[in-house]
Amino acid sequence: MIDVMKMFKARMYMKRNEPFLYSWHAYVGYELDLFKAFERPMAKEDVADAFGLDEKLLEQWVVIGVSIGHLKEAGRGRYKIANAWKLPKTKGDNSSGVLLKEMMELHIPTLLHYPEMMRNRNRLHYDEEKHAGTVAETSRLLEVLAMPKMAKRIREINAKTVLDIGCGEGGYIKKLARRFPDTQFNGIEISEEVTRKAKRLTEEDDNIIVENANLWDYNPSEPFDMVMMNNVLHYIDLEKRKALIFELAGWVSPGGILSIVTPIAGNSEDPPFANVFNSFFSSFDNLYRLPTREELKGWGAAAGLEMLGIHTVIKEGGWYITQYRKPE
Ligand SMILES: C[S@@+](CC[C@H](N)C(=O)[O-])C[C@H]1O[C@@H](n2cnc3c(N)ncnc32)[C@H](O)[C@@H]1O
Structure with missing residues (x-):
């Protein structure tokens, strides 16, 4: 019985965390301009090459993209974006992606400091110049x-x-x-x-x-x-x-x-x-x-x-x- 509950809870935590994958995937795509790269059908190797990115990691990002519906197969080993309306626009274009950037680079890392801050009764210092732009x-x-x-x-x-x-x-x-x-x-x-x-x-x-x-x-x-x-x-x-x-x-x-x-x-x-x-x-x-x-x-x-x-x-x-x- 105990084991069943344990499994149930573990599955529930994972399920509840699934939306994080969508945000994470969109953030990486926004940060590296990858949604623009895959606007037309492209091979992963070509994008890795053109953008100077690690091919293995890009491959993983593409696999996740397909499984969550941000990308789709486009024949002959190529991929392109799917459900474009869900994806952030390119950087600098008053894109909603900047919100993902702020969440992923500032909010989430900060909240993960909670146990340490509570234990040590200390606070972080907000780096004005670093984050002011975002x-x-x-x-x-x-x-x-x-x-x-x-x-x-x-x-x-x-x-x-x-x-x-x-x-x-x-x-x-x-x-x-x-x-x-x-x-x-x-x-x-x-x-x-x-x-x-x-x-x-x-x-x-x-x-x-x-x-x-x-x-x-x-x-x-x-x-x-x-x-x-x-x-x-x-x-x-x-x-x-x-x-x-x-x-x-x-x-x-x-x-x-x-x-x-x-x-x-x-x-x-x-x-x-x-x-x-x-x-x-x-x-x-x-x-x-x-x-x-x-x-x-x-x-x-x-x-x-x-x-x-x-x-x-x-x-x-x-x-x-x-x-x-x-x-x-
Ligand atoms: C969250 S942003 C908001 C910007 C803009 N008002 C808006 O709503 O889109 C806050 C801004 O206030 C500026 N700021 C903070 N303290 C300030 C101060 N003492 N004097 C003038 N500006 C300040 C920050 O540098 C930052 O650009």
């Missing part, structure tokens, strides 16, 4: 969903100036600047490398200025009609968050908007992904847990802001956009 790119995947909620506020109050704090690659301000050509958009970003990329991507937009700056040293000479801070709160020490929202309220013109995108977590009824996110952030001595709904309400009230609402961006990830209005 993280800025994955955050951009949310743009399409969050953008309409920002645009709505800009239109409502006819905002003439907008500040984006921790603007990453400048994805939000770029899209908004095209939609609102008479509004001036300023972005600040702490990472030099990411700032360079944001500047390059927005160089043709006359109504965008991106600066390499730390929000803690930033001192705007004039208030902005709208101040945004998207996916930055987990970089801010818990003790400093209330004071930061107070400070940001001072950067907003009377009647203006403060708009914050962040996942919200902390309750067991929050979606599992949001709570795992929290475990991930908590693994680093320089990243901090996500805010709760109550905190977001409390900080706004303490800063004299009127809460406009906390709206869903992605339910499964527990992602929300919180917006406040500064009284006239």
Whole structure:
């Protein structure tokens, strides 16, 4: 009886872990551009040759690809991609593959450190420069969903100036600047490398200025009609968050908007992904847990802001956009 249970559980663990294979396979394909290589029927040896890859390992990757339906046989020993819609697009093309990259290179290795961190009561250190590029790119995947909620506020109050704090690659301000050509958009970003990329991507937009700056040293000479801070709160020490929202309220013109995108977590009824996110952030001595709904309400009230609402961006990830209005 015991042995039957043992087998049952072992099989259950394996079964439950099967989805990992799909993500792993897609990640390797994305990272090495292999889905592009197999867009047309190709022999494994030729791809290994052309890409300078280990032939045996590529062969294994192809076998798994066929068994999970990412690849199919295409006659004369050749293979090609199958179910292309399920596969990530090529790198750099605003591809969803960057999310796989972040999960596989950052989230999963971090979570695997849990036993060691718990035993030794230590934390990892988040290497800002190493991951800033990937993280800025994955955050951009949310743009399409969050953008309409920002645009709505800009239109409502006819905002003439907008500040984006921790603007990453400048994805939000770029899209908004095209939609609102008479509004001036300023972005600040702490990472030099990411700032360079944001500047390059927005160089043709006359109504965008991106600066390499730390929000803690930033001192705007004039208030902005709208101040945004998207996916930055987990970089801010818990003790400093209330004071930061107070400070940001001072950067907003009377009647203006403060708009914050962040996942919200902390309750067991929050979606599992949001709570795992929290475990991930908590693994680093320089990243901090996500805010709760109550905190977001409390900080706004303490800063004299009127809460406009906390709206869903992605339910499964527990992602929300919180917006406040500064009284006239
Ligand atoms: C997760 S990314 C989000 C990028 C963008 N706001 C978005 O939502 O797509 C967070 C960005 O905030 C930047 N950042 C973190 N701390 C900052 C600070 N103190 N001052 C300015 N930027 C900061 C990071 O370098 C990173 O590019």
